[in-house]
Amino acid sequence: MTKKNPATENINQKPRPPIVVILGHVDHGKTSILDYIRKSKVAEKEAGGITQHIGAYQISHPTNINPSDGILHSAQDDFASGQRKITFIDTPGHEAFSAMRSRGAKVADIAILVVAAEEGIKPQTKEAIGHILHLGLPVIVAINKMDKPSALPDKVKKELADNNILVESLGGQVPSIFTSAKTGLGINDLLDMILLIAEMETFTADYSAPASGIIIESKTDSQRGITSTLLIRNGCLSNKNIIAAESAYGQIKTMENFLGENLKEALPSTPILVSGFNHLPPVGEEWQVMPSIEEAKQRINIKAEQEKKKREPAEILNVNENQKVFNLILKADVSGSLEAIREMIKAVPQEEVIFRIAKADIGELTESDIKLAESAKAKIYGFRIKSSGQISELAQRRQVKIAVSDIIYELIQSIRHDASLLLAPAINRQNIGQIKILATFKNKGSQQIIGGRVQSGKAERGAQAEILRNKETVGYGKVVQLQQNKKSATEVAKDHECGLLFEGDDLIEEGDILNLYREEKKKREL
Numbered sequence: 001m002t003k004k005n006p007a008t009e010n011i012n013q014k015p016r017p018p019i020v021v022i023l024g025h026v027d028h029g030k031t032s033i034l035d036y037i038r039k040s041k042v043a044e045k046e047a048g049g050i051t052q053h054i055g056a057y058q059i060s061h062p063t064n065i066n067p068s069d070g071i072l073h074s075a076q077d078d079f080a081s082g083q084r085k086i087t088f089i090d091t092p093g094h095e096a097f098s099a100m101r102s103r104g105a106k107v108a109d110i111a112i113l114v115v116a117a118e119e120g121i122k123p124q125t126k127e128a129i130g131h132i133l134h135l136g137l138p139v140i141v142a143i144n145k146m147d148k149p150s151a152l153p154d155k156v157k158k159e160l161a162d163n164n165i166l167v168e169s170l171g172g173q174v175p176s177i178f179t180s181a182k183t184g185l186g187i188n189d190l191l192d193m194i195l196l197i198a199e200m201e202t203f204t205a206d207y208s209a210p211a212s213g214i215i216i217e218s219k220t221d222s223q224r225g226i227t228s229t230l231l232i233r234n235g236c237l238s239n240k241n242i243i244a245a246e247s248a249y250g251q252i253k254t255m256e257n258f259l260g261e262n263l264k265e266a267l268p269s270t271p272i273l274v275s276g277f278n279h280l281p282p283v284g285e286e287w288q289v290m291p292s293i294e295e296a297k298q299r300i301n302i303k304a305e306q307e308k309k310k311r312e313p314a315e316i317l318n319v320n321e322n323q324k325v326f327n328l329i330l331k332a333d334v335s336g337s338l339e340a341i342r343e344m345i346k347a348v349p350q351e352e353v354i355f356r357i358a359k360a361d362i363g364e365l366t367e368s369d370i371k372l373a374e375s376a377k378a379k380i381y382g383f384r385i386k387s388s389g390q391i392s393e394l395a396q397r398r399q400v401k402i403a404v405s406d407i408i409y410e411l412i413q414s415i416r417h418d419a420s421l422l423l424a425p426a427i428n429r430q431n432i433g434q435i436k437i438l439a440t441f442k443n444k445g446s447q448q449i450i451g452g453r454v455q456s457g458k459a460e461r462g463a464q465a466e467i468l469r470n471k472e473t474v475g476y477g478k479v480v481q482l483q484q485n486k487k488s489a490t491e492v493a494k495d496h497e498c499g500l501l502f503e504g505d506d507l508i509e510e511g512d513i514l515n516l517y518r519e520e521k522k523k524r525e526l
Contacts, residue, residue: 061086062082140176428520437514461480461491
């Protein structure tokens with residue numbers, strides 16, 4: 001890593017705390033690491049403090065760097081106690097981070113790639129690496145679960161190298177740290193490395209500019225109405241400021257940090273929970289402070305209509321006869337989760353089965369959701385939501401199926417599996433043998449008694465049959481019964497004669513060839 005020159009053309013630019021996102025495969029310990037950091041670092045400072053989930057939180061971590069060392073520091077660093085701040089984005093996973101990125105949002109400064117030491121690189125790890133490389137983010141690899149006897153860190157490092165992440169111990173520039181969210185191994189080293197990278201990269205903001213940033217969470221609160229988590233990228237935000245996103249605006253009514261404490265002012269890199277938007281703004285939208293409500297309205301009017309049309313469920317047009325339509329209703333705890341699920345559904349191949357989202361909403365299941373699912377013949381998929389006993393009972397009566405999960409990856413797998421049931425099965429044909437027809441005896445309806453000799457392979461009772469006449473296919477049928485020497489048989493070998501009861505719509509003639517085969521049907525997955 002090469003340290004950046006702290007000099008900047010804009011004298012108003014000052015350092016701000018680094019913003020960190022943790023990415024990796026499901027169950028590799030992303031959430032566990034975040035929880036360990038939050039519990040150990042927040043509890044130190046706020047005795048008995050209870051954090052609320054707002055999609056991000058901020059900690060303070062000890063550092064040996066002091067104000068006299070010539071390095072630029074954030075105005076938020078507490079030098080008296082030797083503490084520097086770090087902001088963590090706490091999303092449901094890289095899927096939500098992808099949803100933010102899909103809107104062009106520059107969210108994080110540093111990425112931590114978590115890889116379980118006993119499992120190595122998995123599909124979601126590769127996806128996370130793709131996001132990191134695409135954005136060009138500085139990355140730290142946390143080789144997690146090092147407390148397990150089956151840990152193979154060297155194998156993990158090699159697999160990372162195969163996926164364009166070369167760690168320092170193998171001659172690369174990416175730092176790697178052994179961690180365990182269970183024992184706390186390496187967590188302080190991880191935080192030290194974040195601050196070291198922040199020192200070298202020199203992340204800055206203009207503290208004097210009108211505040212602006214990204215929406216990283218949004219939901220409807222039963223008491224306060226619409227609440228949104230804002231991540232401040234530039235400027236200082238004050239309580240009562242007028243703000244406008246791309247599809248919503250309003251005046252801040254309440255402003256709190258992740259501990260639920262009321263704030264009068266918030267500085268760059270700070271995550272805050274605000275109320276006051278007139279509509280629910282989607283995750284990933286950019287927001288900024290506006291001089292007046294009128295100017296805020298002007299900013300969003302055209303953009304809001306365009307975005308609304310894109311987000312509203314639309315009827316599927318031009319569905320051809322080879323395509324099926326899978327209707328579904330999405331419900332999630334917060335807007336970020338909903339956007340993440342939408343993004344992952346878009347990535348599912350839809351050449352044969354098209355996904356039609358009849359409704360996508362946040363909050364608990366309602367009676368109207370059940371009624372819509374019944375009328376649209378849709379299945380309901382929920383992420384971190386609850387439903388009352390009365391709603392569950394109604395769903396059973398209306399025969400509406402509901403699938404709920406606390407892991408986005410598992411929910412998407414459930415959606416893919418259910419949609420795959422609409423796919424025609426894959427048919428695998430296995431040739432058994434050929435019979436030359438020597439004589440035809442009698443036929444009744446669709447059944448015919450014939451005799452022949454097995455030319456190749458074998459004859460088998462129950463086999464499917466293709467009728468060949470002058471090397472051309474003239475019909476199909478099935479061998480219902482099989483005899484050899486006037487005795488019932490399950491199969492007859494090559495070069496032996498046999499009698500058959502053939503069932504099919506096409507009559508067999510002397511000299512025809514029966515091409516016998518079996519068909520295996522296999523379920524297909526999207």
